[in-house]
């Protein structure tokens with residue numbers, strides 16, 4: 001079984017004591033690629049270092065997280081543009097809108113999101129979208145730019161069937177992780193009616209650990225609980241669920 005964790009912050013310092021062992025556990029469970037979304041300039045170096053240590057296994061995205069968008073967002077974006085002058089990345093991300101934590105930079109969040117969508121279009125790579133308490137707004141923003149070329153994923157999807165179908169209609173994937181295993185998330189019911197060709201898997205490590213590790217530090221090897229749950233919901237084998245979602249991730253991120 002081969003799995004791709006399409007969203008994990010494994011450069012986070014919570015893994016400083018056992019990062020190598022954690023990656024080995026993931027590889028043992030068949031998670032042989034781990035895609036790392038950027039947050040902001042504070043963590044770019046750690047992320048790029050990890051990519052260098054595990055070529056072909058840990059891959060970097062480059063972008064600017066909406067929770068890090070402050071008054072100085074244009075300076076941060078300038079640094080990101082510089083990286084793209086030197087090389088490409090597997091995706092622009094993570095970007096999007098976060099209306100859960102802080103609304104004081106809402107306008108700047110929108111501007112940074114628009115700019116990063118344009119960056120993804122320019123480089124013909126996917127955009128990885130964070131849409132906490134803002135799924136409808138993110139869908140609208142993507143729609144403005146979708147002229148048939150934009151591709152990407154709504155990471156950590158936890159929305160309604162209507163939102164899921166709007167995302168799919170835009171040609172985007174649903175990033176599904178540990179929330180699927182949470183009792184009462186309702187995501188199992190939503191996923192029942194969704195064709196797996198629209199789904200990629202992620203852990204969002206170190207956050208959102210699946211059951212039976214809910215509330216603990218999440219890690220890439222726990223992706224097996226997500227794919228198992230997905231297989232149960234769709235009443236297919238875990239191998240089939242893995243094969244379909246892994247093929248989707250390969251196609252989307254061109255890896």
Ligand SMILES: [Zn+2]
Pocket residue numbers: 007009037094204
């Ligand atoms: Zn993330």
